[in-house]
Amino acid sequence: MRSSTRVPIAVASLAVASLAVVACSSGGTSSDTDASGGADDVELRMTIWSANPDHVAAFQELGDEFAEQNDRVASVTIESFNLADLDTLVTTQISAGDAPDVSWLPVESSAEYIKSGALVDLRETIDKTEGFDFDDFIPSLLERWEVDDAVYGIPFSTGPLIMYYNKDLYAQAGIKDPGQLIADGDWTWDTFRETSKQLTDKLGVPGYALNDFDFKNWTRLLPFLNAYDASPWNEDATECTLDSDEAVDALSVFHGMTFDDGSMPVPGQQVDFWGGGAAATSAFLGSAANLSEVDFDWGIAPTPAGPAGDVVATGQASIVAFAAGNHTEEATELVAFLGSKDAMSKYSGFFPPIRESVLTPEVLTQNSDVLTPEAVEPIIEGIKENGKVFPVTESNAAVTDALNSSLDEAFYQPGVDVKPALSSVCEAVEPLLP
Template identity: 55%
Template sequence: MQFRFIAAVGATALAVSLAGCSTSDAGEGASDDIELRMTMWSSNPDHLALFDEIADDYMADHPEVTSIEFESLTLDQLDTVLTTGITAGDAPDLTWLPVESSAEYIAAGALLDAAPVLESTEGYDYDDLVPALQERWRDGDAQYGVPFSTGALVMYYNADLYADAGVKSPADLIAEGDWTWESFREISKELTDATGVPGYVVNDFDFKNWTRLVPLFYAYGGSPWNDDATACTADSPEMQDAFELFNGMVFDDGSSPVPGQQVDFWGGQAGATSSFLSSNALLQDATYEWGIVPMPSGPAGDTQALGQAAIAALAAGDNHEAALDFLAFLTNAENAARLAQFFPPARESLLTTDVLVGSSTILTPELVQPIIDATLSSGRIFPVAENNAAVADALNSSLDEFVYVPDADLGEALGNVCAAIDPLL
């Protein structure tokens, strides 16, 4: 992600601008004719239709809320839209937030504590929220966002391409007990050599979104910074090994696209990609057989990377009481189950194959079980830094300049990456 706006104004300015936006400062709006706004980074018609249905159900029982508008934007626009709206006094009431932004927004005082409303809402079952999956959003007894989507990055693969090329598929390697990044690299090159099609494309990456490489980092025991996000570890031997494999696929094997090369797995142009469960909607009209498997293991074992997004109420919004009440409604057990066909829930009672498959015509219990296993056992949430906007911008920029290049001296290159991000941690 590119957080250009926050990086430009600086984290200090953000904190100062938000410090005054406490619950007592923002207006509650009129007692009726409340209009709620929520930003989200999906424009998928099925996602939007479901959120509209939930909003209609809420308004039917809350006549004081006359409209709920969902504003679609892209993830790389999110911080610009939110901070510009806050500065202009036109902030939305609620928003999706990626877990990478959790610490930064909480520290800046930008989010409302939802815990009192959630705990007092009849039938909400606050204790059903899996504690380990709430950690990034809780500070003491306060809860500043409710994860509505917590799921592992998984690997989708085009079974027909592997079969037609006579190359082992990811499922075949799993059956042989050899599902590692090294073995995946081998079959990716074999597929590319046989068909001319890239064996692997990282979805939603385009060499600008470092988080999409986290499964590879974790498999090798690496991370761009230490556990408390105080020091860079991007130059560790583990990270160097991970990037050697990735750069090898891109620049040596030709089995993964080079920077600037556009490849669409969903359109049948690659053997495999890594993405979230919500991407299954892109395969609704697929003309090829496909499957889902966990991401490969590595020297550090099988540690799946969990992405997470939460719904949060903004302190700068105008309708605190209604926003928090709608947040509780959106994330209650019933609606979390409705959303689960696209977004893996963080409720213990809902992490079942029946719920995740739901009414989907393309998902099966066998396809979603790896996601449940990763969420409850082998999963680890993405790294989070408090100064995330500036850190992410510097990390993406330095990786682009020093690492994602042919014949990179990775020892030197990753040292340059740490030089760029260490002062920001």
């Protein structure tokens, strides 16, 4: 079995539980100052999981701007960390009584953190923030962060998994590439599977490879699942549905391409699309930066359609305020500031937003050396019309580990019967669902 890079379940659970305990006992509701403290003395800390200097600078400049406008805030400090260290970082800092005030949080952790009481409800602050225009957010892409009227995060990045393809390899094989299939109105998983096998048979290279997958990251299967109206669990995440007829049909395409057709890498096979080692890959829109280094003609497209139509699998991250922070009032104000139209327009060249007014081809390509507004326009329309944010559970860490490991043992193998294999996966996952 291949090892998982996920942090241990116990550590992840402890982190979330610690947030809840500290929030109930010592979280600040407003600026905490002693009798000698002045009005301008709150020092806020915000954690982000990017060390990219441009990302850090963009948020630091906005933090400085917020501090200048807020009489109670002396400074906002942006701190970088590795996403894999999120849970252990939170645990350590809470134990030291020094939880960050504001942070990025991946959507996969949303339900877990919300259920535990680890996040501050932003609704009151949003409602009183002049010009915030909450209706500008695309409702279907905000659902993971809402519970009734409460809002626990402002999505700042909603990145679609899209198709990148090597036009040169398709031309060399004499096969229609994804852009040409779209023009023909024939962009489906069935057609893509067929053309991928043809290309592999002719050129001896994989027709398709999942980026950042390595048989350890189940979310990269979502373009298959979504196209067939399938999901690993039902809508309220109480029952595993990975062995439903729809899921079996979807993952039979993946399994067939991998183990029958030979058009996708098998476990242990390393393939680099960006180095010309595969004809196509699916990756987040942010991976387009890799195109500046390639030496082939390329194109981008939405992932193929299926019986459920054109569905765009989208990852997401939000800006949240931790209930265990010492300055929750100022923290929620910072979150609202960073979610405003003006602020979002300044960093949306790096991170696709879900504000209708900011999610435009011009904004998304403003910091790109390779993408053009014309190239990303179909992607943006797909997000707006058919974007589907990754599914979540209230026990994300445990479910993720169980799902990845059981897929590895039962499904990522040659010659398996897909339906029983996926039923075996559900047997491992279902006890962990609420």
